[in-house]
Amino acid sequence: MSIATVTQNARIDVRTGTALVIAAVAALLAWEIFARAIAPAWIGGPLQPTGLAKSLFANVIGLPIGQTAAQAVHIATGVIAYPAAYFLVTRFKSLGWIADGAILGIVTWFFAIGIVAPASGLPFLLGMGAMMWAALVGHVVYGLVVAGGFTVARKRLS
Numbered sequence: 001m002s003i004a005t006v007t008q009n010a011r012i013d014v015r016t017g018t019a020l021v022i023a024a025v026a027a028l029l030a031w032e033i034f035a036r037a038i039a040p041a042w043i044g045g046p047l048q049p050t051g052l053a054k055s056l057f058a059n060v061i062g063l064p065i066g067q068t069a070a071q072a073v074h075i076a077t078g079v080i081a082y083p084a085a086y087f088l089v090t091r092f093k094s095l096g097w098i099a100d101g102a103i104l105g106i107v108t109w110f111f112a113i114g115i116v117a118p119a120s121g122l123p124f125l126l127g128m129g130a131m132m133w134a135a136l137v138g139h140v141v142y143g144l145v146v147a148g149g150f151t152v153a154r155k156r157l158s
Contacts, residue, residue, distance in 0.1 A: 015154065015158060016087075016154060018153070018157060019150050019157055020084075020150055020153075021079065021083075022149060022150075023145065023146050023147075023149030023150035023152075023153055024079040024082075024083040024149075025079060026145050026149045027078065027083075027141075027142045027145035027146040027149060028075065028078040028142070030141050030145045031078065031138055031139075031142040034047075034137070034138045034141050035047035035048075035049070035138055039138065042134050043130045043131050047131070047134060047135055047138055049112070050067060050070035051070070052112065052117060052122070053065070053069075053070040053074055054066075054067075054070045056120040057069075057070075057073075058120075059119065059120050060119055078142070082104065082108050082142075082146070083146055085104075086100070086147065087150075097150075097151045098144065098147070098148075101140075101145070101146060101147030101148060102140055102143060102144065103143070104142075105136075105139040105140030105141065105143025105144065106136070106139070106140065107143075108139045109136045109138075109139035109140070112139065113125050113126050113135050
């Protein structure tokens with residue numbers, strides 16, 4: 001694959017961008033439903049990505065942020081950053097939407113609780129308890145919805 005081919009494949013036209021945003025919003029909604037409705041029955045409380053964002057800003061940057069700013073960070077990550085990374089990586093090599101989505105989920109999970117959590121002062125992989133597994137399931141659901149939603153939305157928008 002030449003540089004020109006890679007550049008062409010990585011371009012986002014209106015249809016592709018729209019499909020990616022639709023998939024990302026659906027995926028973030030799926031994550032929120034899992035985190036707030038399913039995880040509490042499993043682990044005794046909701047998953048709190050905004051708490052992680054607040055801890056990160058306070059411990060790494062020394063800047064305390066409020067709930068609204070933490071929610072904005074969470075939304076921007078779920079609707080822009082992770083889907084953009086998914087799109088760019090899968091332009092080079094795709095293993096099919098199911099594998100791509102599962103890999104996206106695992107990578108975002110590890111980033112959140114294997115890198116961001118320790119940087120925020122929390123234990124690596126959140127101490128390897130039930131919350132770690134719930135976060136993994138939630139992130140894999142998110143990844144599958146991004147990849148599957150993007151595949152379906154892109155076809156429907158053509």
